Amino acid sequence: MIKEYMGHKCCQTNLTEENIKDILTDHGLNKTKVKIEILQIISRSKKPISVPEIHLELTDKCDVSTVFRSISQFKEKKIVSEVNLDEGFLRYELFSIKKNHHHHHILCRKCGDIKNLEECDLDVFEKALSKLGFTQMEHRLEFTGLCSKCSTKL
Amino acid sequence: MIKEYMGHKCCQTNLTEENIKDILTDHGLNKTKVKIEILQIISRSKKPISVPEIHLELTDKCDVSTVFRSISQFKEKKIVSEVNLDEGFLRYELFSIKKNHHHHHILCRKCGDIKNLEECDLDVFEKALSKLGFTQMEHRLEFTGLCSKCSTKL
DNA sequence: TTACATGCAAAGGATTTGCACGTCC
């Protein structure tokens, strides 16, 4: 139910540099030092990570704007997917993780820990979470789509 | 399933000025022109509304910071509740609406229309939405809470 | 009168953009 990849909280995949180069080539992006490092950082991260956090790990090897631009490309190419946990900024994780299993997250409002939720049913979720000792749970479920008008105008 | 309050998309309550004054008094807030107007605007709005939008409707009758400060108090006092639809800013609706029925929203990514969802079950949701002609649906379900460690430390 | 509310200006933090220069293919 709640996955902790081999001791890690979530999102861990540890791509090799080769994996990453292949991914970049496959998506028509240049294999630059910065892009490779960004993907390594995301892949090493134990939880979805924000752009400023990535930039911090890069210790000024590049400008923040470059990280934003790279992430933007990765998002377009579906190399990473965006995670919004209502923190006032966005986080990113490898899309491969999402592709393998549609999932959501649980964030501890106190310590900031983030875990993956492998299923997608509210009752099952809340029961499993309370069995694990989670309390004071809140959830947000929002849909987007094209309404009937916009769907037919396509 | 999807509620459209008497022709309105969602969130409509149309509080009278008296209602609003009572609410402010009940929560120990001063009955100032600005606070009253802000609540009127939210109450008239057909969908959850953002601070900059509220400020626009006030046509410079007050500073944006005042709107932010008022909203912040309303949030604390549970007069309004916050809606995050991944747009890069937050929206607000009257809490009374939420109190009456826990609900979520559906946003059309094209025209920006927002509707209320009255139930809280993913299958039911998606089926009902597709019956209504919605396509290309995506949803976000995120939990927050206190993890077992943080719960016991209370 | 006194705590609360507001205006104004400045600052913060995430994110975007324009432009010139540098690098991958």
Added chain:
DNA sequence: GGACGTGCAAATCCTTTGCATGTAA
């Protein structure tokens, strides 16, 4: 060489904050 990537600086947008003044109770 030409497309793509990056650095730097400036700008944008939402939001917060400090301080002096104004207003509700």
